[in-house]
Amino acid sequence: MDESVSLSQLARRLEDVVGELRGLPVDVERLEDSELVRRQILQAAGSARELRAMHPVGSPDTGRQEQRSRRDVLDALRGGLAMRTIVHSSVLDDPRKAARLKELHAAGDLHRIIDEPIQQLLVFDRSVAFVRITPVAHSPGALLIRQQSLISILIDLFEQTWTRAREVTAPVYRLSPRELEVLALIAEGRSNGAIARALSITEAAVGKHVAGVFAKLELSASEDDNRRVLAVLAYLRGAVR
Known part of the structure; x- marks a missing residue:
């Protein structure tokens, strides 16, 4: 991708495509129930070979939910799923979440850190993607996307963000x-x-x-x-x- 293409330009491109597709029969499913979203994600992970993920600031998970999520990721890695994950740098401010992130990174879920705002995104292979129904952290529900033109744009967004992000193991220096x-x-x-x-x-x-x-x-x-x-x-x- 041309490095001169900014994330905002890619976001506008995504909005344009969504606008063109609005009202047309496209392969996008609205999932309102959070547990249904989780089951659909696990189903996609069961057959996928590659996952691109972005997670925004913070997480509403309880300790039990976080442990279950951790087990799901480790099981997927053992099953051969290649994973790359971008998280917001604020996650490192929570020692418990930072430790979990580094554990998953060492297990094979490669992480990078970014300071700019990002939205929740999961893309399995080049066949299915999940994004929040509304671009607000912790909002319920998700859109399950199989429309290839939309998935291509989401992958472009991920790869551009991955390039801009820093390695999770890279030191962060605190200046006044x-x-x-x-x-x-x-x-x-x-x-x-x-x-x-x-x-x-x-x-x-x-x-x-x-x-x-x-x-x-x-x-x-x-x-x-x-x-x-x-x-x-x-x-x-x-x-x-």
């Missing part, structure tokens, strides 16, 4: 709000003097913030590496927060 401001301006190509003028602080203060960024990113002085470039790369990968 001011350090983040300074790093964002460095990413725009600003010099320390330009950054000082933009933030209305002294150039010496900018130097201290830049040094703090380098220290927190563990970027030691080297003749072979440009620390400003390496810091920007970490910023663009979402490795700093």
Whole structure:
């Protein structure tokens, strides 16, 4: 896919196709009952060889539901299902969910993390997909989609998001709000003097913030590496927060 194609463009493309298909007989089924959704997902997983999944911020699962979900995933992996999952970075703020995520990643459900908002999505092979009826976290019900044109767009959305996401095992560095401001301006190509003028602080203060960024990113002085470039790369990968 052309990297110039943004997620918003793909989303608009999906909306256009849905608009064109509205009122026509398409293979989309509305599932209102959450337990029915779960059974349909398990049925799809039973015959599929590949799963692409996206999970938005948070989860309403109780401890028992989460354990059942974990067992379902592990059973599917043992059955040979290849899985890739994108989750929102806020999941890492919950130690229990973060531990579960890393356990599943180690078991073969490859995970990546992203900071931007995402919607619930499951795509089995290239034959069936599940999306929420309404794009609101934790809302009940799902659309079961077998329409190939829609599935192709959903796969494009997933792959574009996967490319932008970072590895679950990649470290995340915590910077202060001011350090983040300074790093964002460095990413725009600003010099320390330009950054000082933009933030209305002294150039010496900018130097201290830049040094703090380098220290927190563990970027030691080297003749072979440009620390400003390496810091920007970490910023663009979402490795700093």
